Amino acid sequence: MQADLGKYQPPPDAGLDIIYQDDALLILDKPSGLLSVPGRGEEKQDSLALRVQARIHDAMIVHRLDMATSGIMVMARGREMHRALNRLFQQRESGKRYIAIVDGRLDPPAGTIRLPLITDWPNRPRQKVDHETGKPSITHYRLLSYQPEKECSRVELVPETGRSHQLRVHMLAIGHVIIGDNLYADPACRQQSPRLLLHACELSLLHPLSGKPMRFQSEPPF
Template sequence: MTPSAPSLHTPPPYQPPQGPLVVLYEDASLLVLDKPAGLLSVPGRGPEHADCLASRVQARYPDALIVHRLDMATSGLLVMARGKAMERQLSISFQQRAVDKCYEAVVAGQLQPGQGDVHLPLITDWPNRPRQMVDHTLGKPSPTGDTVLGYDPHQHPSRVALVPHTGRSHQLRVHMQALGHPILGDDLYADPASRAAAPRLLLHASHLTLPHPASGERLVFDSPAPF
């Protein structure tokens, strides 16, 4: 079992970014949105956390329903269903792993090319929720594929493509930290230097493919990382 951090800092007040919705695709069955970093996917606890991507989308599209989430600190591609029938169909696609997702991240240090898949089982770190941790006894299988996209020999971060083969909470963030290459700007898992190296979590949902819930046509979406 990987021990949790000895202490956690108090998170800052929730100050979601303002600005127009970025809708990359819409039809009668689904919406594809580009979520900004710092905005909750769904409402959090308390009225101060009511503002979120789902509520903003539903103000324009009342039939829009959430089918998956991104961490508040993560930006990028997120799908919402139009109506209950499409929600069920999209949920089945996610459950059957018919949806392919790829993230882009900048991590501390030089991640070696060809390191391959990460196979570290994850479990909730209950005393320190919402943190997750590696647990080889009780953790659930959580494979992640990684590909090195580049390395900066001056600042010493690596840019990587990350493919989660399961959808565990904080999967990519925990795996990179466990490898000794935390994602820059990660306020939950990075060491102080890596946390301070970026003004936000440098993790972006950059690629998404999925079957259309009505026609079955394979849809492909891309969103360049904004960092």
């Protein structure tokens, strides 16, 4: 589930931000506020997937980022590459790294969060920690810097699993909600930024044809 609360107002289509492309795959930088794939209803059709497919017809979605999250995404070129890249992601043979600005100062400054997650059905699209029926979810975090004047921290987040809203709910669960989160933050933290301060800054994977290790990076816009 990608959609956040409120009316969907995607950013204008100013062209694709392509980090890399060849005959097998595309690496793109998704802006915050744009759905990865179309949502329900005509008003939620605009998405990165459709914008790419309008220009590169054989492009196929492999994974998603939340609408509010910006950063690196990969798309496959054709069905065969789509199957190959899907296997990489399913077998966790890809690596992801995120940068976020969170409320407060992390103590300890590094650690691992192991909290099972499941959809909070009465409050969809929210997710929640559930130790009885939740799916295993693992996030590693590391404090990069602290801004005492704003009482917030820049952190590196490395997920081992890819549950919906995993990073957002895990940081909330340890008392450090991501700034600008309109689903999980209180009004004070929500109003500190017009967008969610979460960015997929790095993706590593093996090329589906050559098997060569590849790593792509994108600087956070915050």
